[in-house]
Amino acid sequence: MTDLSDRQQLSYIASQAADARLNVELETEGMTLNIGPQHPATHGTLRIICRLDGEQVVWAEPSCGYMHRGYEKLTEVRTFPQVTTLINRIDWLGSFANEVPFILAAEKLMEIEAPPRAQVIRTILFELSRIANVSLFLGDLGVQMGAITPVFIAFRDREYVLNLIESATGGRFHPNFDRIGGLKDDLPKGWIDETRQTMVKLREFCDTIEDLLFGNAIFQSRTRGIGIIPADVAKDYGLSGANLRASGVDYDLRRDQEIAMAWDKTDFKVWTHPDGDSFARCWVRLQETRESCKIVEQLLDQIPAGPVMTKVPRIIKVPEGEAWVSTENPLGVMGYYVVSKGDLGPFRVKIRSASFNNISIVPWALKGVYVPDIITILASLYFILGDIDR
Amino acid sequence: MVAQLSDDAGTADTLALPGDGLREGILDDLRSRIGDAIIDTHLVPNDDLWVRVRTDAWRETAVALKAAGFTWFNFLSALDWMPSPYGKGEDDPTAEAEEPDTEIVQGVTGGETRLQVFARLDDIERHVGITIKADVPDGAPVVDSWSTVFAGANWHERECHEMFGIGFNGHPDLRNMYLPTEFEGFPLLKDFPLVARMVKPWPGIVDVEPMPAEEEGPNS
Numbered sequence: 194m195t196d197l198s199d200r201q202q203l204s205y206i207a208s209q210a211a212d213a214r215l216n217v218e219l220e221t222e223g224m225t226l227n228i229g230p231q232h233p234a235t236h237g238t239l240r241i242i243c244r245l246d247g248e249q250v251v252w253a254e255p256s257c258g259y260m261h262r263g264y265e266k267l268t269e270v271r272t273f274p275q276v277t278t279l280i281n282r283i284d285w286l287g288s289f290a291n292e293v294p295f296i297l298a299a300e301k302l303m304e305i306e307a308p309p310r311a312q313v314i315r316t317i318l319f320e321l322s323r324i325a326n327v328s329l330f331l332g333d334l335g336v337q338m339g340a341i342t343p344v345f346i347a348f349r350d351r352e353y354v355l356n357l358i359e360s361a362t363g364g365r366f367h368p369n370f371d372r373i374g375g376l377k378d379d380l381p382k383g384w385i386d387e388t389r390q391t392m393v394k395l396r397e398f399c400d401t402i403e404d405l406l407f408g409n410a411i412f413q414s415r416t417r418g419i420g421i422i423p424a425d426v427a428k429d430y431g432l433s434g435a436n437l438r439a440s441g442v443d444y445d446l447r448r449d450q451e452i453a454m455a456w457d458k459t460d461f462k463v464w465t466h467p468d469g470d471s472f473a474r475c476w477v478r479l480q481e482t483r484e485s486c487k488i489v490e491q492l493l494d495q496i497p498a499g500p501v502m503t504k505v506p507r508i509i510k511v512p513e514g515e516a517w518v519s520t521e522n523p524l525g526v527m528g529y530y531v532v533s534k535g536d537l538g539p540f541r542v543k544i545r546s547a548s549f550n551n552i553s554i555v556p557w558a559l560k561g562v563y564v565p566d567i568i569t570i571l572a573s574l575y576f577i578l579g580d581i582d583r
Numbered sequence: 584m585v586a587q588l589s590d591d592a593g594t595a596d597t598l599a600l601p602g603d604g605l606r607e608g609i610l611d612d613l614r615s616r617i618g619d620a621i622i623d624t625h626l627v628p629n630d631d632l633w634v635r636v637r638t639d640a641w642r643e644t645a646v647a648l649k650a651a652g653f654t655w656f657n658f659l660s661a662l663d664w665m666p667s668p669y670g671k672g673e674d675d676p677t678a679e680a681e682e683p684d685t686e687i688v689q690g691v692t693g694g695e696t697r698l699q700v701f702a703r704l705d706d707i708e709r710h711v712g713i714t715i716k717a718d719v720p721d722g723a724p725v726v727d728s729w730s731t732v733f734a735g736a737n738w739h740e741r742e743c744h745e746m747f748g749i750g751f752n753g754h755p756d757l758r759n760m761y762l763p764t765e766f767e768g769f770p771l772l773k774d775f776p777l778v779a780r781m782v783k784p785w786p787g788i789v790d791v792e793p794m795p796a797e798e799e800g801p802n803s
Contacts, residue, residue: 258762261762269667429654431655515633
């Protein structure tokens with residue numbers, strides 16, 4: 194700077210000072226972004242409070258409780274058969290699957306088992322509710338990223354499955370069909386053929402979604418490498434279902450436990466993905482829907498003859514004891530810890546729902562991501578509000 | 584994996600899986616790690632395993648089990664063993680009220696206190712789960728937090744705190760999850776009244792038909 198005049202030096206210093214002032218003025222102070230409770234991407238009434246630095250999330254916290262209905266308390270003033278009406282509404286997209294672990298826990302305490310025919314039909318309905326649940330996810334996934342078409346296809350094809358569930362159980366969303374000791378009714382006439390045809394349609398649906406969405410360059414760039422959850426973190430938070438398997442953990446209760454259902458009579462693959470990102474979670478769910486179609490088709494061929502209800506007393510009193518039963522529900526591991534004191538109703542029911550654990554990772558998973566990715570990560574974690582709040 | 588329905592049910596093959604030798608082994612392993620902390624155990628062969636530990640060893644148990652392979656956090660909650668002083672809501676409101684039961688009877692693996700925390704961990708390699716229980720002191724309902732061992736316990740402990748009023752030592756942030764901050768009382772305690780049921784009788788009781796006699800059998 195020796196060859197500069199004083200005047201030049203002064204102007205240089207002044208420009209430096211101006212720059213510094215500008216930097217102070219432009220400094221991002223951090224902003225609080227509130228997503229929800231009515232944001233369409235939150236599948237209900239979840240609110241996420243994010244603290245942003247520019248476009249980056251530095252802190253995020255889901256705020257639950259907008260739909261807390263207190264089912265754990267309500268089960269204590271219900272009889273055992275009445276509880277299924279409540280727990281239907283935990284994960285409302287896969288209602289039948291919610292009933293099964295509770296009924297199995299009650300049956301375990303009573304030391305009875307449903308007849309083989311009821312077990313197979315239960316498993317078929319369980320898988321159908323998985324298809325109904327996950328097909329909505331696959332369609333909805335596009336909407337989160339600005340693609341409108343998949344959701345129409347998903348709603349159209351999900352309707353076929355809901356019609357099947359309705360014709361068998363009488364309820365599209367809340368079947369309330371499972372009973373302690375079996376099922377309320379047998380299958381209607383012609384249902385098996387109808388289901389077979391529907392499974393063909395659903396396989397086509399999976400292919401269409403794969404073409405439309407998973408091969409799409411925008412979809413891939415929005416999901417690949419975004420929201421990576423390593424396996425040990427996933428296990429620490431108790432993630433389950435496709436979220437856990439997408440992190441490379443091979444764990445599926447349909448295969449990995451002895452339970453009075455018919456999954457052991459079928460041959461299916463448990464898909465995992467090594468990446469653990471948003472794409473992996475979506476992809477595993479797509480494959481699962483295909484496997485569910487496969488399970489249903491195999492079981493339709495081997496429904497045994499016989500009754501669908503075992504002998505149970507008219508007034509059901511469950512013997513004293515404690516039982517834990519969990520199953521691999523559409524959203525992940527769902528289980529009930531049932532404590533009975535030998536009364537008409539349960540003494541205490543602890544409901545372990547999949548979404549509660551799956552969403553508890555959100556503060557960890559959203560740290561450091563960019564604003565548009567918040568929505569894709571939430572969508573790929575796939576939660577149902579009723580399943581978080583219970 | 585494809586098996587036929589009836590033939591092999593009840594044979595030795597199906598009974599051998601996943602044998603309770605596995606759960607015995609887990610218990611022995613746990614005893615070697617935290618031996619003196621275990622108060623009581625309950626093992627149902629081929630089914631399930633319960634362990635009750637001392638309250639001061641609650642966190643230590645989580646560390647030991649995590650080291651023993653139980654790396655998948657399932658849930659954490661509490662049990663209130665006091666019978667409800669209000670009876671059941673579906674009882675006939677015109678009938679004479681029964682004398683409420685006041686005896687506190689803890690479930691499997693016993694206990695000394697009204698409240699117990701319990702949690703479940705799973706070993707996803709060996710496909711086996713374990714339920715751990717611990718007493719919560721009546722006067723000062725505080726236990727150690729698991730949130731530094733299993734990150735997922737954070738939310739479960741928050742829920743447990745607002746529903747049962749149990750404190751967790753070392754938990755980073757015990758804010759309410761569901762209820763408003765100013766809410767008073769702990770809803771899942773048995774002596775918290777379910778007001779909706781008390782002001783209006785259970786509607787299901789109004790037009791209920793008399794139950795047929797039990798000896799007529801099911802579905803009659």
